[in-house]
Amino acid sequence: MTRVRLDVSYDGTSFSGWAVQPERRTVAGVLAEALERLLGAGAATGLTVAGRTDAGVHATGQVCHVDLPDEQWARLGSTLVRRLAGLMPPDARVRGAREVPAGFDARFSATFRRYEYRVTDSPYGAEPLRRHDTLAWPRPLDADALNAAAKGFLGEHDFAAYCKRKENATTIRAISRLDWRRDPDGALVATVQADAFCQAMVRSLVGALLAAGDGRRPADWPAGLLGRRERSSEVTVAPAHGLTLVAVGYPEAEEYASRAELTRRLRG
Structure with missing residues (x-):
């Protein structure tokens, strides 16, 4: 084979x-x-x-x-x-x-997965040709506030507050990148990269960050939930259609097998 x-x-x-x-x-x-x-x-x-x-x-x-x-x-x-x-x-x-x-x-x-989440705060909503991959947000968003809140998620944490817990599975993850940019078309794009994600984690993180970005929550609120050991009912999961898996990273070919063995041990 x-x-x-x-x-x-x-x-x-x-x-x-x-x-x-x-x-x-x-x-x-x-x-x-x-x-x-x-x-x-x-x-x-x-x-x-x-x-x-x-x-x-x-x-x-x-x-x-x-x-x-x-x-x-x-x-x-x-x-x-x-x-x-x-x-x-x-x-x-x-x-x-x-x-x-x-x-x-x-x-x-895999050594990392990278996702992007697109959201527009335009008063008219998403452009018709981008409606399937861009969330229309009803309130103005501040890119600086979004990035300030995002910094609190960087590094290794227990993301139980942002994950759907599964039996015998860890909710500890290491986020190596999480930042927002405003594209030329006006849309805000979050880029988030980690070794792996648990179910609905990225959309939960985005949901919490949007609450800080539009001023309904302070910038330190999203990261403040990391001390919890159960999923937080205060976090609204962002809709699926704004999320895109854009890249998966791998080591050099000679390291494929050893990386797979290591990951299996960590996930176990």
Whole structure:
């Protein structure tokens, strides 16, 4: 078998998230269906993704891996992207496919995930062509206040107040970047990067920061919740459609397996 890295992008509007779910349209579902139509039933195995995005969340830099029979990869590898383009729906694309070492794991070999969240405080709302990836906020937002509040999240913390807790899973995460910028079109964009995120964490962080950015909460309030050990009912989760997974980082190829082993131990 040959391990293949797939770089994937999608408009999450009409998807019920990444993971396959019975009777629901998901990104993994349409990708697996396309691979089966191209290669035959059961040929592609072990589909694994870097980050299981929720319903409505988009991606321009998603990464997954799949194992293909050597003969299939040798025959179709050079044309796989073009062939999948003809089989997948227009709101999901495989943008790249390349062979990687067997030790590569799209999920556990990753060193970081980077998301962006777009929000506009324009009085007329989101531009029509950006309505699917930009949240329209009803109050003016102060970029300086947003960045002042964001600084309190940097570093390693227990984000239990901002996560949906899962049994036997840690809520400790290390955020290496969290800042806001105002783009030329007037939209405010939050960039957040961490080793990993728990479910709904990024949208919860954004929800708390927006409350500080529009003046309803002081700048130190979002980080002040980090001392809690249960999810905070005071935090409003920002809508999914403003969030996009833009990049996943990996070490050098010779470090894929060791990074995956380390991550498994940490998550355990």
